[in-house]
Amino acid sequence: MAEIPTAAISRLVTYLRILEQLEAQDISRTSSSDLAERAGVSAFQVRKDLAYFGRFGTRGMGYTVPILKRELVRVLGLNQTWNVVIVGMGRLGQAIANYPGASDYQFQYVGLFDVSPAIVGRQVRNLTVQHMDDLRAFTSHNRVDMGFLAVPPDRAQDAAQMLVDAGVRGILNFAPVVIQPPVEATVQQEISDEWRGVIIENVDFLAGMKRLAFYILNPHLKDAPMTEDTE
Amino acid sequence: MAEIPTAAISRLVTYLRILEQLEAQDISRTSSSDLAERAGVSAFQVRKDLAYFGRFGTRGMGYTVPILKRELVRVLGLNQTWNVVIVGMGRLGQAIANYPGASDYQFQYVGLFDVSPAIVGRQVRNLTVQHMDDLRAFTSHNRVDMGFLAVPPDRAQDAAQMLVDAGVRGILNFAPVVIQPPVEATVQQEISDEWRGVIIENVDFLAGMKRLAFYILNPHLKDAPMTEDTE
Known part of the structure; x- marks a missing residue:
């Protein structure tokens, strides 16, 4: 499974989202061209992305929605429980904790943390917001697989x-x-030991705003035919 | 400017963010290898991405941070004002309205909309939340360049x-x-007229969670050497 582009993983996530929407509409069969149109990529791209992970359909027959969905859930590791803490429980942290859909995938919020006296101690969903000073003690007694960072930009690196x-x-x-x-x-250039193997993904509102600005000004680039992995 | 991969635009946004951080640290010069390391891509990738839009540095001399930053701001269309409405003013819409940094780029919130009687009429920042029924009248009297959709999933298509x-x-x-x-x-397959040329970008928390799950399970894929546009 080497040499899989990051963009292909993002597309798998999109395909999974489309399959869920099809399932919700009781549509049980799809095809690479159907998925492609809904995802805004080429059918070739869909077939190539799926091929990294195995053979899911029958040539000329397309895909069975629940089966392909189950396979993508497995590939993405969403068939297991992920214990999550949120760091930063201001408006954004609260919006994340209440974002619909996370619980569909066994993402479980097990701890909420902040530093503000106005926020620590509050109840959000079924949890009490704890102080950041207690994070280390918490993780030593609880399995935590992921941390969601929802702090102000100037606090993000420290958090x-x-x-x-x-x-x-x-x-x-x-x-x-x-x-x-x-x-x-x-x-020189050596990453400190405790950061080795740490995975960081970003959800950036501003990045989305900037991409949107660019494509509003350059709509012809959005419509360019998709080739290879460069969509 | 044809055939620029979407991933390259996302990377430009990342480079711009890095340049801002360098500027905040009073660092005035950078290089493609420095930008590459900070962005987690190859130096070749940085040079290739920038080359789509012109020649920004001097060979062997690297880049002047404020100049490259100004050029990327221009390329991305962030040197102009963008009038934005937010549709859906629950926790997420409020978090977006208050997300730090948007105002650095002349994204201006000019209208906030919801359908809930509990939310319509509230003050958020300096604006009063209006009812969705008044959206069309609002846009006929005000320039609106972008709409941010922060409604529940089952309302998103209608909104x-x-x-x-x-x-x-x-x-x-x-x-x-x-x-x-x-x-x-x-x-057949003909997009309705009013949707022609509409640009849609996505900011999806769940997609970020899913990518993170995948890369925690497959960390070797995150470390794969980046080539071409397939990072």
């Missing part, structure tokens, strides 16, 4: 460090900054 | 239709569904 120090190996960063593993001063 | 009917040509969709232009029943 990410606290998550990593507490042993959290996956971070979904909602702040509009690039989180970077600190580089050891003594060994 | 997108209302935005398009009101003449809004760019939609940033925060709901975890794929918005689709309706296809005219009479003319």
